[in-house]
Amino acid sequence: MTSSTADERNSRTIHTAACLIIGDEVLGGKTNSAYMAKFCFQLGIALKRIEVIADDESEIIEAVQRMSNNYDFVVTSGGIGPTHDDITYQSIAKAFGLNLKLHQEAYERMKKLSKPHPSQPNFSWDVESPAKTAKLRMVELPTDETRDLASQVVFPTDELWVPVAVVNGNIHILPGVPRLFEKLLDGMKPILLPRLTDPEGKGIHRILISTPMAESAVAPYLTELADRVEPKGVKVGSYPRWGKARNTVTLVGRDLEFLESLVPEVEKNVEGRRVAVEGEDDPVDANASDLA
Numbered sequence: 001m002t003s004s005t006a007d008e009r010n011s012r013t014i015h016t017a018a019c020l021i022i023g024d025e026v027l028g029g030k031t032n033s034a035y036m037a038k039f040c041f042q043l044g045i046a047l048k049r050i051e052v053i054a055d056d057e058s059e060i061i062e063a064v065q066r067m068s069n070n071y072d073f074v075v076t077s078g079g080i081g082p083t084h085d086d087i088t089y090q091s092i093a094k095a096f097g098l099n100l101k102l103h104q105e106a107y108e109r110m111k112k113l114s115k116p117h118p119s120q121p122n123f124s125w126d127v128e129s130p131a132k133t134a135k136l137r138m139v140e141l142p143t144d145e146t147r148d149l150a151s152q153v154v155f156p157t158d159e160l161w162v163p164v165a166v167v168n169g170n171i172h173i174l175p176g177v178p179r180l181f182e183k184l185l186d187g188m189k190p191i192l193l194p195r196l197t198d199p200e201g202k203g204i205h206r207i208l209i210s211t212p213m214a215e216s217a218v219a220p221y222l223t224e225l226a227d228r229v230e231p232k233g234v235k236v237g238s239y240p241r242w243g244k245a246r247n248t249v250t251l252v253g254r255d256l257e258f259l260e261s262l263v264p265e266v267e268k269n270v271e272g273r274r275v276a277v278e279g280e281d282d283p284v285d286a287n288a289s290d291l292a
Contacts (some may be wrong), residue, residue: 005168005169006144006147006168006169007147007151007169008169009068009072009168009169009170010151010166010169010170011169011195012072012195013072013195013196013197014045014072014073014192014195014196014197015045015046015072015197016045016046016047016048016070016071016072016073017036017040017045017046017047017048017071017072017073017074017075018047018048018049018050018051018067018070018071018073018074018075019032019033019036019037019047019049019050019051019074019075019076019077020051020053020060020063020064020067020074020075020076020077021033021050021051021052021053021076021077021078021176022053022054022055022060022076022077022078022079022088022176023054023055023078023079023176031052031077032077032174032176032178032181032182033050033052033077035178035181035182035185036050036075036077036185037050039185039186041204041206042204043189043192043193043196044196044197044204044254045072045073045196048070048071049067049070049071051063055079055085055086055087055088057087057090057091057094060079060087060088060091060092060095061091061092061094061095064076064091064092064095064096064167064168064171065095065096067171068167068168068169068170068171071170072170073170073172073192074170074171074172075171075172075174075185076088076092076171076172076173076174077174077175077176077181078175078176079091079176080138080173080174080175080176081137081138081175082134082135082137082138083134086137088173089137089140089141089142089165089173092142092165092167092171092173093142093143093167096142096144096167096168098142098143098144098167099142099143099145100140100141100142100143101140101141101143101145102136102139102140103139103140103141103143103149103153103163105153105155105163106139106141106153106155106161106163107136107139109155109161109163110135110138110139110161111125112161113159113160113161114135114161138162139163141153141163141165142165142167142173144167151166151169152165152166152167153165153166154166154188154191156183156184156185156186156187156188156191157183157184157187159183160180160183160184162175162180162184164184164188172188204252204253204254205252205253205254205256205259206250206251206252207250207251207252207259207260207262207263207274208248208249208250208274208275208276208277208278209248209249209250209251209263209266209267209270209272209273209274209275210246210247210248210249210272210273210274210275210278210280210281211246211247211248211249211270211271211272212245212246212247212271212272213247213270213271213272214247215238215240215247218238218247218249218269218270219238221269221270222236222238222249222270225262225265225266225269229251229253229258229262232253232255232258233253233254233255234251234252234253234255234258234259234262235250235251235252235253236249236250236251236252237249237250237251237252238250241278241279244279244282245282245283246272246279246281246282248275248278249266249270249272251263251266
């Protein structure tokens with residue numbers, strides 16, 4: 001990848017996003033993908049893809065190369081700790097022909113802001129040790145020495161020493177620990193806002209309409225509605241709520257005024273009503289219904 005291509009990726013308008021969750025342990029079910037989805041929705045970024053893969057170098061390389069080519073904003077989560085199985089940095093470096101290099105500012109921030117672990121009471125940054133070597137793995141970052149270093153590493157919050165390495169202009173490498181992932185992702189918002197189609201960060205709006213009708217009963221109307229409003233940037237959705245008395249119809253788009261204008265029509269045609277939260281109008285002690 002040429003540096004000019006990476007620089008272009010680092011500055012172009014963000015329309016689409018992808019999230020790559022890395023780590024054997026997350027294959028058990030817990031990931032940061034839900035938070036990423038909410039973050040993108042609020043900013044009006046179309047999150048097109050979420051993948052979960054193991055700590056496998058070949059899989060990481062294939063996934064980041066493909067995502068970098070296909071999406072404007074790519075976030076990875078996990079695999080950047082101090083242990084042998086944390087291979088995200090080295091795998092992404094290999095994917096783009098880069099070397100791992102100690103990032104001096106990240107190292108200084110780590111020394112200043114990280115707290116000694118109770119199990120390492122005698123740890124010293126001034127003494128070479130296996131523990132220090134392990135910690136340094138977290139600040140040895142993929143680096144393109146032909147490009148401005150400032151565009152390759154960002155520190156979204158002054159509260160954390162953890163850097164966000166930006167590789168190939170659009171791959172942002174975040175930790176898998178949810179608290180850190182969320183804080184760093186939120187901290188990146190001011191950096192991303194100028195590159196959005198909606199720079200004021202108004203994002204996308206979603207309207208929920210609760211209906212007692214079966215999906216099969218409302219399908220013909222919703223199909224006609226979807227074809228009619230899609231040219232205006234509105235997506236129509238229908239979601240069954242198994243075992244509940246009511247299903248949900250959604251209207252999603254950027255033009256809130258136009259979305260609002262559709263509500264009376266949709267309420268009438270699905271015999272429903274607008275709700276703020278799905279399930280708020282569920283009957284108490286209602287028997288389960290077959291809504292398919």
